[in-house]
Amino acid sequence: MRGAVLHAPGDVRVEQRDDPTIVAPTDAVIRLAASCVCGSDLWPFRGIEAMNGPSPMGHEYAGVVEAVGGEVTSVKPGQFVVGSFVASDNTCEICRAGYQSSCVRREPMGALGAQAELLRVPLADGTLVATPDVPDDDLVPSLLAASDVLGTGWFGAVAAQAGPGKTVVVVGDGAVGLLGVLAARQLGAERIIAMSRHEQRQKLALEYGATDVVAERGDDGVARVKELTGGLGAHSVIEAVGTQESMTQAIRSTRPGGHLGYVGVAHDVALNGQELFFSHVHLHGGPAPVRQYLPHLLDLIWDRKIEPGKVFDLELPLDQAADAYRAMDERTAIKVLLRG
Amino acid sequence: MRGAVLHAPGDVRVEQRDDPTIVAPTDAVIRLAASCVCGSDLWPFRGIEAMNGPSPMGHEYAGVVEAVGGEVTSVKPGQFVVGSFVASDNTCEICRAGYQSSCVRREPMGALGAQAELLRVPLADGTLVATPDVPDDDLVPSLLAASDVLGTGWFGAVAAQAGPGKTVVVVGDGAVGLLGVLAARQLGAERIIAMSRHEQRQKLALEYGATDVVAERGDDGVARVKELTGGLGAHSVIEAVGTQESMTQAIRSTRPGGHLGYVGVAHDVALNGQELFFSHVHLHGGPAPVRQYLPHLLDLIWDRKIEPGKVFDLELPLDQAADAYRAMDERTAIKVLLRG
Structure with a gap:
């Protein structure tokens, strides 16, 4: 073969x-x-x-x-x-x-x-x-x-506890991130913010159920999410990239007590224990x-x-x-x- | 005054x-x-x-x-x-x-x-x-x-989802760790493994409801926990120290899909993203x-x-x-x- x-x-x-x-x-x-x-x-x-x-x-x-x-x-x-x-x-x-x-x-x-x-x-x-x-x-x-990719986006959404009444941020606009949007919609999320700067991917995110698109990244992206969530951050964040930058952005986009589901394979990522401690975030992820x-x-x-x-x-x-x-x-x- | x-x-x-x-x-x-x-x-x-x-x-x-x-x-x-x-x-x-x-x-x-x-x-x-x-x-x-200390140990036990049917490991035998044992018992945990090498603290852990005491630390402590849990690790782990060594020990003592509640204030701790990813652990903690x-x-x-x-x-x-x-x-x- x-x-x-x-x-x-x-x-x-x-x-x-x-x-x-x-x-x-x-x-x-x-x-x-x-x-x-x-x-x-x-x-x-x-x-x-x-x-x-x-x-x-x-x-x-x-x-x-x-x-x-x-x-x-x-x-x-x-x-x-x-x-x-x-x-x-x-x-x-x-x-x-x-x-x-x-x-x-x-x-x-x-x-x-x-x-x-x-x-x-x-x-x-x-x-x-x-x-x-x-x-x-x-x-x-x-x-x-x-x-x-669908099962992985789904796990990200489940780990982020996407559901009714929740605002969900999706970091990453690859197939997994886009299907994380789809999963959050299926799970009943109220608001879904897709982080993307690519027009075609933004379009598919909206088709899959995103309610907002944010093009900014890093700390600017975090600031925009805070603006959209009364200064608190999102209840649920799906991380679908797996880099230091995306994990940091995801942690900082989550409100205290919120849930971060990370499904991007973490490469050379080191999480700052003290920042994570004071973030009060629930962190869960891994191979879906x-x-x-x-x-x-x-x-x-x-x-x-x-x-x-x-x-x-x-x-x-x-x-x-x-x-x-x-x-x-x-x-x-x-x-x-x-x-x- | x-x-x-x-x-x-x-x-x-x-x-x-x-x-x-x-x-x-x-x-x-x-x-x-x-x-x-x-x-x-x-x-x-x-x-x-x-x-x-x-x-x-x-x-x-x-x-x-x-x-x-x-x-x-x-x-x-x-x-x-x-x-x-x-x-x-x-x-x-x-x-x-x-x-x-x-x-x-x-x-x-x-x-x-x-x-x-x-x-x-x-x-x-x-x-x-x-x-x-x-x-x-x-x-x-x-x-x-x-x-x-009681509220902090309690939060650690809640974050670790200690409860009926669960095996709980407590890393740290200070006041918070000992009260994490008490909390796990109150929350109905089936088995509580206290990690301690100090006789007086072991005694209080047992009084508070620990069912097992493990004196080994680090990877030896992890190996002992694995032995006690059919090779899988504990369902719930309470981390009550806040060092790189204790966090690493706690992550490695938790089974895939298990919950780690960390309440030791994390100082100079950097979590390896890839290890955490493949550990499949739920991580939650912070100031109780x-x-x-x-x-x-x-x-x-x-x-x-x-x-x-x-x-x-x-x-x-x-x-x-x-x-x-x-x-x-x-x-x-x-x-x-x-x-x-």
């Missing part, structure tokens, strides 16, 4: 890889309906995250089951399935508490390379959720988005336990109540994965869908 | 200070039944926190109202009252959300100097809570403890909103259901405040009560 492999920072190639097979009796192999590039793929692409030799890329996936191991009982060949970017048994104590991405038997899907034609999924019973039927083609982008939300999110998509797939504003053939990385790196595309 | 003044690190003197008077119509002046030294007083005493000239010391207080300003309606002269270490109006949006220590009109009591005979309390209506009657003398230490808990805590004390005053293991005359600081600095006393 063909699959994307990162050889060095900036050097993504689509090349021939071995077809995945059932290794453990709890595995499934799926044929991907589409694949895509994640903002977090840009960290190694930019050389910010260390690499250990050539790496298959991609951890978001949706497609049709081709084969299952002998112990798999919940999905079968022919079914269309979506899974999280972390495989989990969904039965351990941590999974049952809703933190499947910290499952005691977790396996990160990134190492397996989902920017490809086929993918092995470990712990298939715990990881995969089937849709009622094979979906119409136009639903595929939204179902694929559920695998990571997408599996917890998948059944609900797939229902919303299947019933066409939400359309997270709109974050894909560019579609390319899998063979042009390198162009997809470049478009996202240069921010000319929000998120790129790769087909066949 | 006489009051303690810190002139330089290590140099506390009890000297003649002006009697406080009603400055604003919302003020009260109270005659202190007793006063005490707080762990956080040791930061400037040790020279770790910068000073700006001689500073009156002390922020914990309980006593009888002597005078009130013209706008004060909820307390009157002759009543016995307790207040938080932060004065608050108890009516602003932040107060109503339960974060009185971040009240938009807050005034830190430390600047007013409660290690003295008399104390001015700003925002008296919002800040002070009266007991049903003037208490028996033996209740005074417990009532005084409610002003900070003691005012929120005072009515309930005073009831528990009045009805003799809890005895937080046991943390005072040394009593000295106010004039010997310097000895009190030394005893706490050298950890020969848990907490020192000062009378008259």
